[in-house]
Amino acid sequence: MGQFGIGQPLRRKEDPRLLQGRGQYTDDVNVEGQFWGAFLRSPHAHADILSIDLEAARAAPGVKAVYTSADLDADGVPDMPCEVELADLAGAPMWKPMRPILARDRVRFVGECVALVVAQTQKQAREAAELIEIDWSPLPSVADAREALKAGAPILWPELGQNTPVHWQNKPSLEADAAMAGAAWRVDVNIINNRLVPAPMEPKAALASWNEQEGESLGKLTLWAPTQGGRKIQANLAKRYLRIAQDRMRVISLDVGGGFGMRGQTYPEYVALVWAAKQIGGAVKWRADRTETFFSDYHGRDQVNEAQMGLDEYGRIVALKIHTLVNLGAYMAENGPRMPIEGGGRIIPCCYHVPHFYFSVKPVFTNTVSTDTYRGAGRPEANFLMERLMDAAAEATGLTRDEVRRRNFITEFPYKTPMGYVIDSGEFARGMDEAMRMAEWDTFEDRRAEAYSRGYLRGIGVAAFIEAAGGRAPTEDMRVRAELDGTVTIFSGSHAHGQGHDTVFSQLLNEFLGVEPARVRLVQGDTDVTPKGSIGTFGSRSSMMGGAGIKASCEKLVAKGVKIAAHLMQSEPDAVTFSEGVFHAGGSEMSFTEVATAAWDATRIPEGMTPGLDEGHNFQREAENFPNGCHVCEVEIDPETGIAEIVRYVAVDDCGAVLNPLIVHGQVYGGVTQGLGQAMIEHALYDAEGQFVSATYMDYGMPRAHRMPFVEAGFNTVACRTNPLGVKGAGEAGACGAPPAFIGALVDALRDYGVTHMDMPATPEKIWRAIYGAQFDTQKSDGIYAEVT
């Protein structure tokens, strides 16, 4: 409807505030009389703590308290669990360790929290932390998943006796083996899917405040922190760690400087800080620097995949076998081992029909920080693997890269995947055709020849992908309230940290109630006021979950409004209609605002009716949705430097019904850039001693503007059939499409040099070595590459 409704590229309501520096991020918040916290972190990858001497730190200027695991243990604060349950084929459950909030007796990765110092200023707290004397006894360490499985590798958990807590398989491999044996073609790929740091621009910070005033006779704790919706963190902190009533814990995340999946977890720092605030009966603020943020936010990816695919004589897939190692880190994060299986496995084998599928996953403990959900959470890994296999299949069969994909695309829906998930809709071939058309694929060879004449190497890559959006939690709680002054308030269980909910949800209210966006207020990120059943935002879920919750709430508002309008216009409810913000009855009409105002006046509503227009809906989804798309990337390599410039990037996405194309494209651009970052330059790297050597923006290759392409984005819209708005997620798709599109283009450009695959990040150094041959490969640099500017 109109200029503000669904489908319009409405400019964002959030922007004037954020553009004038009026955001309220965690570090912008201060409480009178607050103390400052600083964590002492492990400098060792693996070491026993023989003794800790806190005397000097406790005596340092301004120090209020110094805490270690002994203090938390004395108060009965429990360790942190992993929430994932897995079992092997015989039914034996996965072994799970617990993570102490502050390390107890032993540290297992560099950056693990050991002690918390609370002092009057941040500098005092940090300086006192350096005075803590620890007698360390270093142990051998291992950071690489493959190394950790070798005989004689250091064992992280002696009580387990090995570094893998379960060998998960979808089923025995017999059927897939038999089908593979009968295949006309067999192709293999071996992939190292590089570890990444999520790196939202806002460093991690928190402010925990204990308050015995404000009408709370027993006191109440407030935590300001950059979360993705604080309800679960509130519940964890209150019920598990502090053992207080949940509503005596309040979590506030007003503006959050990026999430990307890594800011939804209950981090140990939060637990330690709220506990410390309660101990001292005051407020403790903590502001991590960038390196500390890199150490303490969970990392993403870090898989090793070995896969084999068999095809028949027509190039149709007959079998697929995948062996995956996922590096868990030293502990198991909340979702850690879920990444390859439920995260990625639910979309495998991606856009293609595969009759026989075998899938084996071994999670592996190493002396690194935990891995967990990061933009795509298993799906980028799955799509990368599948698209590398499809390129290999084209090479083997002699079919073109688009033809081998075309022959295997799923075309009939609903389609049940081998892991039991049901894809409702998609037009994969149409999306690929559109992407290839936009990218002028047909005339690429002319461009390759022209580049060659200038001494450059050109390549083009195509990647089809599918995503699963909606997040694990199947519900979201939303509430819409019409106010006396004509404004409408949305109490949102979804949480925006860049996604523009204030704008898009306002468009929904415009569509369903006829209210102008300027009169809509979004309330989010405060557990005292957001709906009880709030879940939050992750897994590209807000358009479907929050959006459907708003739609249903609006329908309830209109249904009640019809009764009130009928009462006021002396009509029967059956005779009242509502369209474009107006209730009609015969020749009479009342605007939504008029009815909403009347609704709060008990004398103007039908007898027995509760005053007000205030309705909530806890939406329960029927199924997840499956965004998909096809990206085409064209690169030009300067063989003298190995720099691959992206000369063209086309992204055609099926995000279902588009609520706001400006915002959806923004999600695509951002996702593509994170995908290209993974493919080109990002690598969270631990050295042989387990030191994290890429722990600053100087050492970690963040994608920067001058190496990123202008993305040409298009839509291949197929409305989702399983949710009321027909939407599919948009947030994570780009990160799925970009890595295989870029690597495919690179391999295409380097074909003459015998290159069939290149692991990520495909840095200029790697590319240069591929061109100039093995004679230059004198040292195995193992991934330490300077960013080329």
Place this chain on the structure above:
Amino acid sequence: MKTKVTLTVNGQERSAEVEPRTLLVELLRDQLGLTGTHVGCDTTQCGCCVIHVDDKAVKSCTMLAVQAQGCNILTIEGLAAPDGTLHPMQEAFREHHGLQCGFCTPGMVMMGVDIARRLPGADEKTVREELHGNLCRCTGYQGIVEAILSVANPGAVKEHHHA
């Protein structure tokens, strides 16, 4: 040991007692309450803290507060007109969806103003290179580059695919 610094911030003279090691961004955020300028790193890489010092873009994490004695400082809070009318660069960021989470935004906008002033007519490649010291994790830079181009060189903005 503290030192008094006096400087002009967003048109107003301000004074504060600072330690010799106090960074300019710490003075702005922690002592003057101007939290629009953000800190995203500690190695002068991210550019979230870019402000203008005597009309030049400067990373305020890389300058000591005492070095700003007598300087004319402009932060994101002082960019819009007193009546609240957005600066053309702020308006351009909104028009071209140059921000998502908003954390890098103040630095990006201040940098954008500086680029447009120094390099009128700059092409897309130049704008991208000029942004080398400003990181964004959300937008893929596309809306940011378009916004700055739309001010510095309107003819160079590529056609909008989302209208």
